[in-house]
Each structure stands twice: as structure tokens, then as C-alpha cells.
Amino acid sequence: MTTEEIILSSARKVFRSKGLEGARMQEIADEAGINKALLHYYFRSKEKLFEKIFIEAFADLLPAVRVSLNQVENLSQFLTFFISRYFDLITELPYLPQFILQEINRNPDLMRKVTGNNELPIAQVKMLIHRDVERGLIRPIEAEQLMVNTIALIIFPFAARPIVQSLIFDNDQAAFENFLSHRKEVITRFVLDAIKPQNSL
Amino acid sequence: MTTEEIILSSARKVFRSKGLEGARMQEIADEAGINKALLHYYFRSKEKLFEKIFIEAFADLLPAVRVSLNQVENLSQFLTFFISRYFDLITELPYLPQFILQEINRNPDLMRKVTGNNELPIAQVKMLIHRDVERGLIRPIEAEQLMVNTIALIIFPFAARPIVQSLIFDNDQAAFENFLSHRKEVITRFVLDAIKPQNSL
DNA sequence: AATTGGTTTAACCATATAGTTAAACCACTT
DNA sequence: AAGTGGTTTAACTATATGGTTAAACCAATT
Numbered sequence: 001m002t003t004e005e006i007i008l009s010s011a012r013k014v015f016r017s018k019g020l021e022g023a024r025m026q027e028i029a030d031e032a033g034i035n036k037a038l039l040h041y042y043f044r045s046k047e048k049l050f051e052k053i054f055i056e057a058f059a060d061l062l063p064a065v066r067v068s069l070n071q072v073e074n075l076s077q078f079l080t081f082f083i084s085r086y087f088d089l090i091t092e093l094p095y096l097p098q099f100i101l102q103e104i105n106r107n108p109d110l111m112r113k114v115t116g117n118n119e120l121p122i123a124q125v126k127m128l129i130h131r132d133v134e135r136g137l138i139r140p141i142e143a144e145q146l147m148v149n150t151i152a153l154i155i156f157p158f159a160a161r162p163i164v165q166s167l168i169f170d171n172d173q174a175a176f177e178n179f180l181s182h183r184k185e186v187i188t189r190f191v192l193d194a195i196k197p198q199n200s201l
Numbered sequence: 202m203t204t205e206e207i208i209l210s211s212a213r214k215v216f217r218s219k220g221l222e223g224a225r226m227q228e229i230a231d232e233a234g235i236n237k238a239l240l241h242y243y244f245r246s247k248e249k250l251f252e253k254i255f256i257e258a259f260a261d262l263l264p265a266v267r268v269s270l271n272q273v274e275n276l277s278q279f280l281t282f283f284i285s286r287y288f289d290l291i292t293e294l295p296y297l298p299q300f301i302l303q304e305i306n307r308n309p310d311l312m313r314k315v316t317g318n319n320e321l322p323i324a325q326v327k328m329l330i331h332r333d334v335e336r337g338l339i340r341p342i343e344a345e346q347l348m349v350n351t352i353a354l355i356i357f358p359f360a361a362r363p364i365v366q367s368l369i370f371d372n373d374q375a376a377f378e379n380f381l382s383h384r385k386e387v388i389t390r391f392v393l394d395a396i397k398p399q400n401s402l
Numbered sequence: 403a404a405t406t407g408g409t410t411t412a413a414c415c416a417t418a419t420a421g422t423t424a425a426a427c428c429a430c431t432t
Numbered sequence: 433a434a435g436t437g438g439t440t441t442a443a444c445t446a447t448a449t450g451g452t453t454a455a456a457c458c459a460a461t462t
Contacts (some may be wrong), residue, residue, distance in 0.1 A: 004410080021222040022307060025450060032274055035411050040451060101361055102303045106223060108363040120368055139394070144369050144380055145387045156353030159360070160302055162309040167321055168345050179345055186346045193340070194395035204439080226420060236441050241421060 004042055006032045008052065011039075015053045015178070016099045023050075051113065054103055057096055058114040058115065064089045069121055075128040075138055076192055079150060086154050087184045097159040120147060138195040147193065153187045205243055207233045209253065212240075216232060218301045220279045221307070224251075247262055252314065255304055259315040265290045271324055276329040276339055277393055284392065287355050288385045298360040321348060339396040347396065354388045 001009070003119060010031035014023045025046055029036040042119035064085045072078045104110055126143040133140050157164055157180065169175040202210070211232035215224045226247055230237040244250040265286045273279040291298060305311055325346040334341050358365050358381065372377040 016254055019222075021220075024448090026448090036450085037452080038410060041409075044451095046450065098302065098306050100364070101299065102306070104361075104363050105299050105303070106220075108327070111363055111367045115367055119371065122369060141391075142380075142387070145384065145391075147369060148365055148380075148393055149388075150360055150425085152353045152357030155361075156357055157349055159304075160353075160356075162305050162312055163301070164349060166312045166316055168323060168348060170320070179343075179349075183346065186343070187350075189348055190342075190395045191345075193397065194313065194391045196397075225418090227418095237420085238422080242439075247420065247422095306453085341449060 003032075003034065003038070007034070007039060007042055007049075011049050011053050011058075016057065016095050018051070018101050019099065020046075020050045028133075051110075053098075054110060055114055056099060060093060061089065061096060061100070062114075065120055069124045069128075072128070074135075075132045075195070076123070076127060078125070079191055080188055080197050083150060083154060084184065086151070087187065090154060090158055091180075094158045097155045098161075100182055101159055122147065136197055141195055141197050146191075148189055149194075150187075153190065157183065204233075204235065204239070205383050208235070208240060208243055208250075212250050212254050213257070216251055216294045217258065220300065221247075221251045244296045251385070252311075255301075255311060256315055258301060261294060262290065262297060262301070263315075266321055268322075270325045270329075273329070275336075276333045276396070280331060280392055281389055284351060284355060284384065284389050287352070288388065291355060291359055292381075295362070298356045302360055318325070323348065337398055340399050342396055347392075350395075351388075351392055354391065358384065 007028070010024075011028050014028045014031060022030075023046075025039055026036055028049075029039055032039075039049065043052065049196045065082075067078060067085060070080065072081065087120045122143050125147060129138065129141065129143055129146070132138045165171055165173065169179065208229070212224075212229050215229045215232060216217075224247075226240055227237055229250075230240055233240075240250065244253065266283075267278060268282045268286060270279065273282065323344050326348060330339065330342065330344055330347070333339045366372060366374065366377045370380065
């Protein structure tokens with residue numbers, strides 16, 4: 001590993017757990033086992049270093065959103081794929097959601113630096129919905145509401161972990177882990193059930 | 202308004218938008234139109250002042266959770282009440298969710314200071330579920346998963362507003378407001394549909 | 403072995419910020 | 433009017449922190 005990589009790795013660790021304002025350049029330097037001046041030698045300023053880490057964090061999440069809609073037969077299949085990919089990714093990077101939420105709320109301008117051609121495929125989801133409603137496979141629902149709902153269900157327990165763990169599981173960590181362990185299936189079923197056609201009642 | 206109330210009001214404003222680390226005692230003093238020393242005269246330290254504001258914020262949210270389960274006939278009714286109360290509350294205090302998430306994640310110990318006898322009525326929800334499943338009114342579902350789902354759907358768009366607005370609505374603010382304007386009904390239907398009995402298919 | 407140029411360090415600087423202090427202010431009592 | 437005690441201020445302190453600088457280090461080149 002080059003010094004630059006070591007720095008980035010340390011910065012990642014510190015920034016992700018403490019945010020821009022909570023992080024200290026000294027702590028990043030210590031974590032990397034180097035002098036504080038070296039951080040500035042490689043990345044001019046705290047802001048610049050942070051921006052690298054933040055953009056990278058966002059980039060880690062966005063690709064999972066772009067489930068190849070071509071290979072998908074219907075909305076349920078798309079949602080199943082989407083939930084599966086996204087949930088697995090967040091499980092491996094559980095700190096990212098809260099990190100991104102926090103920093104975007106602190107400085108909404110950061111959004112501009114990360115939004116490229118990576119928007120959610122809302123238009124395509126709309127088409128899938130329209131087609132499946134016509135076929136009687138699902139009930140009508142706005143694509144935006146459906147996607148926000150789906151993402152909310154995936155991300156929330158990770159972003160609000162300490163609160164959920166305390167308020168719902170009375171700080172029983174094992175109970176919370178168990179809760180997470182089959183949550184992917186719970187979410188998938190919840191969403192699919194929620195959009196089943198009305199005439200099936 | 203007494204000076205103490207003016208200080209609390211200013212501190213509320215600054216802390217809620219910037220968090221503990223982002224807030225400056227000088228800014229709170231300016232906002233209150235007083236000298237910085239006066240803040241310390243009334244509230245010893247930044248930490249102490251912050252804690253007051255934080256506990257108060259949490260207390261603003263928790264009561265809405267305690268929907269009187271006595272007056273409720275079945276789970277659907279409970280969920281309808283719960284969503285309605287909670288959503289209205291958050292609509293009036295849209296900054297609270299992200300503020301609380303951020304600060305709890307920064308310092309999970311804060312949870313201990315706010316959790317009294319205010320836990321979610323999980324046990325009672327479990328009973329409601331059990332009864333309604335027996336009656337064939339809903340499908341089986343874990344109470345914890347259902348409550349996390351419901352809260353996630355309510356809170357997420359507020360906590361992640363800049364991201365949702367950008368990624369889903371391409372920064373069209375009017376579109377986002379419209380999205381929020383009928384979201385309460387969308388969530389209610391989404392949750393109720395998701396727990397409808399299986400044999401209705 | 404001397405030179406060169408990128409890398410790393412120790413020491414330093416400027417500034418922001420939480421917190422303190424001593425004096426001034428002011429309403430109220432005597 | 434003098435005194436009293438809570439309130440408010442201006443000025444100050446101590447420290448943490450992001451950033452800078454000049455020198456040292458070291459591997460490669462000649």
C-alpha cells in the first residue's frame with residue numbers, strides 16, 4: 001500500500017464514523033501512522049480529503065441502484081432484485097447510510113458533486129408499473145412513492161440502528177441481529193404484498 | 202419571554218440545524234441577542250445546553266408513539282391512527298428526525314438519557330397481531346418488523362429529504378412537496394395492503 | 403560520492419472557540 | 433440615597449485545530 005492509499009484508508013475510517021466536523025486531521029494522521037503535515041502534502045486541505053471520501057462513499061452505493069432493467073420481466077422481479085442487491089450492499093457497509101445522510105443534510109451542495117448519470121431509473125419503473133397494472137399483476141401506485149418506500153425499508157434500520165435497538169429491542173443486541181438476519185425476505189414480501197392487485201380481495 | 206426561554210429558543214434553532222459539533226455558542230448568543238457569557242451563566246456548558254435541547258426534541262416525538270391502544274379495535278385501526286399522528290407531527294417538525302439520528306449516532310449514550318417508560322408498545326402490538334391473525338383479518342407478521350417498517354416509511358423522506366429530492370425528483374421542489382402532500386394516505390394504504398391476509402389471493 | 407527530487411518530519415503559526423472573570427447594570431428593599 | 437442580589441457585559445484566557453515552513457531523509461541517477 002502506498003502512503004496515499006494508507007491515508008485514504010485512515011480518512012475513510014475516521015470520516016465515516018465521525019463526519020466532517022467530528023473528524024480530526026490529527027486522528028487521521030495517527031490512524032495512518034504518519035505526520036499531520038503529510039496529510040496536507042497529499043490532499044491540500046481537510047475539505048478536499050473529505051470530498052474524496054464522500055464521493056467515494058456515494059459511488060459505492062449508487063451502482064446497486066442501477067439494476068439492469070433490461071433483464072427484468074416484471075415489476076416484482078425488479079423489486080426482488082433491487083431489494084436483494086441493495087440490502088446485501090448495505091449489510092456490508094452499514095455505516096454508509098447515516099454517514100451520507102448526515103453530510104448531505106449538513107451541506108446539501110454535496111449532492112451536486114455526486115449526481116451524474118446515476119439517477120434512479122424512475123421512468124423505467126413507471127413503464128413497468130403501467131404494464132403490470134394493465135396485465136392485472138399489481139395495483140396502481142406512483143413510481144416515486146414505491147421507490148422511496150422500498151429504499152426507506154432497506155436503509156432505515158441501519159441509519160437508525162441505535163434507536164431501533166434501544167426502543168424496539170430494549171438493547172438486546174442478539175435480538176436485533178436476528179431481526180436483521182431475515183429482514184431481506186421480510187421487506188421483499190412486504191413490498192410485493194403491498195402492491196398486489198385489489199381485485200384479489 | 203424570559204432570557205432563559207430566549208436562550209433555549211435560540212439554542213433549539215441552532216442545534217437542530219447544525220448539531221452539537223456544528224453549532225457555535227457565539228451563534229446561539231447572537232441569535233438570542235445576548236452576550237456569550239450569559240449562555241454559560243444560565244447553562245454552564247455547551248454540553249449541558251445541548252442535552253436540554255436534545256432531550257426536549259426526543260420528548261417531542263415519543264408521545265405520538267403512545268397511541269392509546271385501549272381505544273383501538275384492531276391492528277388496522279391502530280396503524281391508521283399511529284401513521285396519522287406520527288406523520289402530522291413530523292410534518293410540523295421536519296428537522297427532528299435527522300437531528301436525532303445524527304446525534305444518537307454520534308453518541309449512542311444519549312439514548313440512555315431519553316428512554317424512560319416511553320418504549321414502543323410492542324407487546325400490545327403483538328397481541329393485536331395475534332388476535333387479528335386468528336380472526337383472519339391480517340396475515341402473520343412479526344410485530345418488530347411491522348413497526349420498524351411503518352416508522353421507516355414515515356420518517357425516511359424527511360431524514361433523507363435532499364437526497365430524495367435530488368435523486369428522485371431531479372430537484373423539482375414542487376414535485377417533492379406534491380409527493381409529501383398525499384404521502385400519509387400512500388403509507389397507510391401501503392402498510393394495510395402489505396398485511397392483508399394471504400387467502401384473499 | 404555528489405546531485406536531484408519526491409517524501410516525511412518537527413516545529414511553528416493563526417485562528418476559532420469554549421469557557422472565565424471582574425466590573426457594570428438595574429430593579430428592589432431599607 | 434445607600435445597599436443588596438440577581439443579571440448582563442466587555443475583555444480576557446486556554447486550548448484545540450487546520451494549516452505552513454524549513455529542514456531532514458532517502459532512493460534513484462550521474
